[in-house]
Amino acid sequence: MADSQRNLTIADIARLAGVGVGTASRALNNAPGVSAATRQRVLAVADQHAYVISPDASGLAAGRTGRIGLVVPHIDRWFFGTMVGEIESVLRAAGLDVLLYDVGGLDDRREFFEQLPARKKVDAVVVVAFPVEEAERQRLTLLGVHIVAAGGQHAVYPHVCIDDYVAGRQAVDHLISLGHRSIGMIEAVDPEQPVRPSGRTAAYHRALADAGIAPDPDLVVTTNWGGINGAEAMARLLSLSHRPTAVYAHSDEVAAGAMRTIRRTGLRIPEDISIVGIDDHPMAELLDLTTVHQPVAEQGRAAAGLVLDLLRNDTPPADQAITLPTHLVVRRSTTSVPPTPDPS
Amino acid sequence: MADSQRNLTIADIARLAGVGVGTASRALNNAPGVSAATRQRVLAVADQHAYVISPDASGLAAGRTGRIGLVVPHIDRWFFGTMVGEIESVLRAAGLDVLLYDVGGLDDRREFFEQLPARKKVDAVVVVAFPVEEAERQRLTLLGVHIVAAGGQHAVYPHVCIDDYVAGRQAVDHLISLGHRSIGMIEAVDPEQPVRPSGRTAAYHRALADAGIAPDPDLVVTTNWGGINGAEAMARLLSLSHRPTAVYAHSDEVAAGAMRTIRRTGLRIPEDISIVGIDDHPMAELLDLTTVHQPVAEQGRAAAGLVLDLLRNDTPPADQAITLPTHLVVRRSTTSVPPTPDPS
DNA sequence: AACCGGAACGGAAGCGTTTCCATTTCCAAA
């Protein structure tokens, strides 16, 4: 362990390798203009002394940071965690570092963009699952930092997402195809996020209409995101005089909560009531919950790829948008409509 | 928007404020040696021009980075996600940035410490949930980066954790106090982590012994972490000729999997079989699962606090260790032992 | 043999801060 001595600089490496600092820099950065032999020598010396370029100095001199900001609402939720993990993975493989910003609430987020901690700290920022206001975006652009969105809605900057409307249709159409005519919806909103028209909600209404089923306002309840809220929402649905034979939940977590209520009430799933969610959360498998699978990891990977592109060609690839497909996963929480027990 | 001009440097701010760069620097860094009036003036100018210090230049000159490395195995799991979110939150509040490294496997991890990407990139690293080899630790120390652990085992560096043995006892003792004598254990291991004696396992054996219950090797099954594996493990337990009346799972996820198997088998929880987990995963509430609550967020907060301490007093606070308490949360998955149905 | 273009290479000039050191300023004590 001879490397306890003062930290080596690129100049030391250059000297040890018998080259100039310029050459050493080029060699270490895998830049052109160095003969293969020289490069080998420099790399060997560097390796031997466990030397690595100081990112700070490098960043200062080169004007790039080699860092990407990752802004995400609730890192403790499966969806975001998975997304982040995947993005980090491909970015790191590309030699970039990821600066994490867990910005939960609306205010936090505003403040984040306000202070622009990202300023001079990152080359680009990836925003997961929520829209960036136009003013914010322009500011970032002005500062020269690229911006990419993952798992959110359509936007004017490069982004990757799923089609919420299609996903919703896959869920609701499944229920309809099983013969259900009385379908409840548990609409989930995030109180911390700006309200926006949800494709998942539109899908419900449109699907019913297409099937010629008359809308019944009583059958749609709105609640906050999160399992426990789903449980409470389900209770409201069950208290209806004409309770639905099937329920469409905006997410698996909400569905899980609803399932608890159903089970506690003594009703059986799916015999007495069918339920379908969206996401294909790992928990769905354990719950035997029918759901619509959305490729979270793939979205993350695609978003990271977008960042890499942006950094490579400095030219913004014209508002690129990637929409990934979803698909229904049938498990044991849905079945055809039960024969009406009550003699009408 | 007049700030589209070339980026301002501290020299510009100094000039605009009518002071020297040294003074400007001190003012901006909230360092002593500047009169209140002068500081105000500098800050005002900086604010007015949306100026912020370049972290790269600052880091280069000052020798610190203002960044903390956060090394975590599986960011997509609730436990780690929560931990990370919490750590990030307090660190960011302290003006530090968090560099995220999602290092899943054993190899990835070794490679990570091997390449020491952290070198010169961070002032400290927080390692979540897995032990750092002594050699690795020494190397980091040599490089001058502090190290803190969260949610893992006891270690020689500052760390915060829970007492796995106690948590395990709380779970198993609960079962025993309900009258169970035939208690199965689903032991969960992470194939990607180094094996180590688990307090949760020791607790099981010791609790049975203390209660005078003869150990039965058939009743403990080992499986990989993750719900689906728990399901499979439970199947093994149920296939026993003398199946247990209660099951102790090392984690809620595993317990969730086990519950699915039990339910699919047609058995009722808790009438036919009781089950208890550990963690108090949000899912446990939706599953009505009795479990041992562990304060994840608090662990994260404490770990972040340790980092802050370390950075403040440059002197390592003598292998500080913080152990947080756990407690049993009784829900609907456990009940007293059913009267033996078979005439013996 | 003189010449030429290009690849390699060396080195100095920044990049935007912090910090040490030398000065100047300011005030209260003498």
Add this chain to the structure above:
DNA sequence: TTTGGAAATGGAAACGCTTCCGTTCCGGTT
């Protein structure tokens, strides 16, 4: 008033790298 020292300042010297630019060194041309 004079004066000693604390407080406030200004400025130059790093910090460790990238990059531009001028040289040197080749092999192939004419």
